[in-house]
Amino acid sequence: GKTTLLNLIGGLDYPNEGTIFSSGVKITDLQEESLSLFRLINTGFVFQNYNLISTLTAEENLMFPMNLAGMSLKEQRERAVSLLKKVGLGDRREHLPFQLSAGEQQRVAIARALANNPPIILADEPTANLDKNTSMFIRDLFNDMKKDGKTIIIATHDDFLIKLANRVLIFEDGKITSEE
Numbered sequence: 001g002k003t004t005l006l007n008l009i010g011g012l013d014y015p016n017e018g019t020i021f022s023s024g025v026k027i028t029d030l031q032e033e034s035l036s037l038f039r040l041i042n043t044g045f046v047f048q049n050y051n052l053i054s055t056l057t058a059e060e061n062l063m064f065p066m067n068l069a070g071m072s073l074k075e076q077r078e079r080a081v082s083l084l085k086k087v088g089l090g091d092r093r094e095h096l097p098f099q100l101s102a103g104e105q106q107r108v109a110i111a112r113a114l115a116n117n118p119p120i121i122l123a124d125e126p127t128a129n130l131d132k133n134t135s136m137f138i139r140d141l142f143n144d145m146k147k148d149g150k151t152i153i154i155a156t157h158d159d160f161l162i163k164l165a166n167r168v169l170i171f172e173d174g175k176i177t178s179e180e
Contacts, residue, residue, distance in 0.1 A: 001174035002155035003048075006122045009153060010043050011035050023119060040069055044113030046123035050105045052097040058084060058108045059093040065115045083111040087141060103134030110141055121145060123154045127161060139164065 007013040008020055011027045019028045023042050030038060045051075052061050062080035071079070084093050087107040097105055106126060113121055123142070127135040139160050145152055146164060154161055162168055168180040 001171050003124050004174070005171075006124055006153065006155055010045060010122045011039050012045075040065060041116060042118050042120060044116070044118040044121045046106075046109050046113045046121065046126050048125040048128055050097070050109045052105055052108060052112075054097050057094050057096055058089060058100065058104075058111075061097070061108055062112050062115050065112065069116050071116075079115065080111075083114055084108070087111045088137065101134075103130045103137075106130060106134070106138060107141075110138065114145070119149075119151060121150050121152045123152065123156075125156055125158075126154065127156065127158045135160070 004013065008015055009022060011020070011022065011030070015028065019026055021027065022038075025038060025042075027035060027038060039045075052058075053064065056064065059077070059080045062083055063076040066076040066079060067073075081090065081093060084090050087110055089104060089107055089111070092100060092104060095104075097108070100108065106129075110123075110126070113123075121142075126142070127138050130138065135158065139158075142152055142154070142161065143164050154165070156162065169176050170178040170180070
């Protein structure tokens with residue numbers, strides 16, 4: 001239910017019926033190419049299983065969406081290095097995903113979600129597979145994003161992440177059962 005909702009909001013899945021608006025755009029009416037471009041610019045995704053490209057370094061994983069958006073190579077490198085430093089991985093930029101811990105991979109995934117500076121971040125259980133210290137670091141990153149004016153939609157069971165929220169929707173069996 002929660003992951004499906006994030007996928008619908010992000011335009012990764014299509015609803016069986018109804019319409020979805022994101023940033024004022026009716027994304028359910030967009031053709032695949034337009035929808036891909038919309039996602040690239042407007043939405044950053046943080047997947048539970050990271051979805052890093054295994055043959056690319058941490059830096060290259062960040063540069064990939066920037067390249068798709070048409071950013072110059074110089075800008076890509078500068079932004080990738082800056083974002084990796086922001087998530088505490090400036091010294092791990094040349095490492096492949098298998099050379100990184102789960103927490104490091106998640107931080108690369110978060111940095112990649114910020115690569116094109118989208119207004120919306122969608123995160124699916126971003127602290128689920130992490131140790132306590134890394135989870136705290138991730139929570140602080142999300143809090144910083146919130147302060148920077150990002151709209152962040154998180155599917156989580158993490159009480160500390162929930163406390164950062166302005167609005168909490170409770171799901172049971174794929175349906176919203178309450179709101180806080």
